Amino acid sequence: MSSVNEQDRPADLSPAQRNEAWERLSTEEFDLVVIGGGVVGVGTALDAATRGLRVALVEARDIASGTSSRSSKMFHGGLRYLEQLEFGLVREALRERELSLRLLAPHLVRPLPFLFPLTKRVWERPYIAAGLFLYDQMGGAKSVPGQKHVSRRKALRIAPSLKPDALVGGIRYHDTVVDDARHSLTLARTAAQYGAVIRTSTQAVGFDKTGGRITGVHLRDSETGATTTVRAQCVVNAAGVWTDEVQQLSGERGAFTVRASKGVHIVVPRDRIVSEVAIILRTPSSVLFVIPWETHWIIGTTDTDWNLDLAHPAATRADIDYILERVNAELVTELTHDDIEGVYAGLRPLLAGEDESTSALSREHAVATVAPGLISIAGGKYTTYRVMGADAVDAAAEFIPDRIGDSVTERVPLLGADGYFALINQCDHLGEQYGLHPYRVRRLLNRYGSLLDEVLSPAAADPSLLQPLEAAPQYLRAEVAYAARREGALHLDDVMARRTRISIEYSHRGADCAREAAELMAPILGWSAEKTDWEVENYQARVRAEIESQRQPDDEAADALRVAAPEARREILEPLPPAEPTGR
Incomplete structure (x- = not known):
């Protein structure tokens, strides 16, 4: 498995930094722990980190693996x-x-x-x-x-x-x-750049309480089944459609339901x-x-x-x-x-x-104190993620002893934004530099911004990375490698559905390039030949299940076929049955 080298930085969600994050979650106390890696969760983490708070974010699956990768792709006023x-x-x-x-x-x-x-x-x-x-x-x-x-x-x-x-x-x-998934991922990496600990495949499975106050979160690694507890002054439940399930873990009745x-x-x-x-x-x-x-x-x-x-x-x-x-x-x-x-x-x-x-339910968002030390935030629109994150941190301030300054995220460009406009004007020159058509360079700039060189520089040692995927030629092989090396992709599904959009842009849904992508990811993530085969077979099973579910007449039949497909994260736990709420 690759290690942190001189080029790594906090924003790089590398395999080695994933191991370091688990150690930090187990040993440090945080001002704020955010549950949920959708746009609201990562927006909250960025807001907290840029206010100088010690913040960690945990996500049971992948960044934007729920609602935040499946929108209409509009960043609009409504x-x-x-x-x-x-x-x-x-x-x-x-x-x-x-x-x-x-x-x-x-x-x-x-x-x-x-x-x-x-x-x-x-x-x-x-x-x-x-x-x-x-x-x-x-x-x-x-x-x-x-x-x-x-x-x-x-x-x-x-x-x-x-x-x-x-x-x-x-x-x-x-x-x-x-591109909602890439935007959410960039938010997460920007939060990490400002000091947030970001860890995916990390499921919240319970809460620590002291004197009726939430003081920590019990965590389970969705890859290995390992468990730990992270200590926190306050926890923000930003789990989106899982909001009610996380509230149930606390044993408290929420102020709203989703x-x-x-x-x-x-x-x-x-x-x-x-x-x-x-x-x-x-x-x-x-x-x-x-x-x-x-x-x-x-x-x-x-x-x-x-x-x-x-x-x-x-x-x-x-x-x-x-x-x-x-x-x-x-x-x-x-x-x-x-x-x-x-x-x-x-x-x-x-x-x-x-x-x-x-269609008549509210698109407004709500923030509420579920229990001392536990804040829930839900609702809203993708476009207003930044306001929602600021509101969540404002609400958490009551439980954090240090004074917290005002939100500054309206003045904090996301990773890759600096220099973007100048680079767009240099597409022809950059194309000559990297040996790529200017159209390809422009497309990469609209995905990575000024991080372009990070994506393409490994091709100096391996020119094959500048070649497109054989069955998905809109994407370079370098993009798959970058997803595993720096963007926290742990499974083929993470690359096909979110780091790229191959799963919706090609009729084969990614099945035809699964082997090529897996072999690019394997040396970076330390996969054995058996693990690589499993990833390919698992992803192709997901594709078959999705295609077959889309032929079914109703939700129940479609759901039964889709959930029968194997999970990439084999140690993830199903939600617990509803607990009898206490308090309030």
Whole structure:
């Protein structure tokens, strides 16, 4: 197994630093321990670390392995929430969008033009225009152009795939897109750079209490089954859809509960839809986004209640048929199941309300003290992760004896952001330097920013790293090696589904390049030949289970097939049955 060398730094989630993190969790006391490696958890860890707190974050599986890798890939203000009169949420989200676009993560959050097709004459244009005007005035048109009205003919020129009778005109506006998993990972690495201890495959299985106060967290290594206890002044439960399960471990009744809403997306090749812009389509119950994703389109989403396995939500044939039916109602050339190269399902953690319709549950976030020394935070939007993290640390301050300063994360660029704009202007020169096409360099800069040289420098000793994966040529072999060496990837699934997006961008879902990727990871992670074979077989079994589950008619049948696939993290424990809450 590789060791820390002179090039390693705190932000590098290397195998050796993983071992060091376990030792630190076992021996040190922290001001704050965060449970959950989604965007809210890593955002909280970054906020705490940049305030000078001693902070650790533990995640049972992988960074962004839940909701934060399965979104609509939009870092947006939430235009549709204006119609629900959630003005505060929209204003807050737009401010966060602007911060990330200009300062915090310009290499990861990028502008995206949208077309809003108008379908009703007379009243709809002024109605939608008023909403978009408000959106722009709240901050939606600072770094991107404001709305622009187009005629039906112009709309069809910029989006020729729309049926001529599907619209009477349109409005063009801008929002932003993000690779959610890579963004969350970059947040985690930035938190580590500022001193946070980040450890994945580390499951919270219980709490230590002293005099009724939470003073520590019992941990179990999801890879080996080893256990330890980390001591903490305060614990933040940022477990997303697992919020209630973590609260149950404390034996306390939470101040709120979380319901899971399943959102399904399909991924089709770029040539199946001809359009210069993303498209937003209104449906009877919600909206449908058609979003350009490099060589693909992402289309979604659904919004249905989910009460089954939280780790591996399954898309059904009915979910996919629903999306196809809705989008085909607007397209000249209909999409079919054969056009679909990827499908993914994610769970939104919604604060439970009285309305049974999940689309009516709150997208606002909530922070509450569950017990002395234990804070829970849930709800919200991906875009507002930074505000949520700051609120969680503010709430934790009550249990931390040292004085805590104000949040500074609005002025802390994420790893890779510094120098990004200058490097984009140097794509041709960088391409000559590394022997890569400028298009490839630009794509790498939009994934790694100014960390580009870290990704590519090992190719000086091994030029084969500059070659693309044979069955996934959008990605270089160097990216797989970098994921294992510096980005904390422990399994093939981590690379295929989150460090890259091969699992949704290729019809083979990564099965055809699993062997090549595993052999790149093996020497870095110290895998034996038997372990390498197991990783390949395990990942291919996951792919088969997902594809078969997506042919099932309902959630129960799809879930049964998906959960039958083997877990990459063999020592992870299933959630305990609900405990009888005490107190409150």
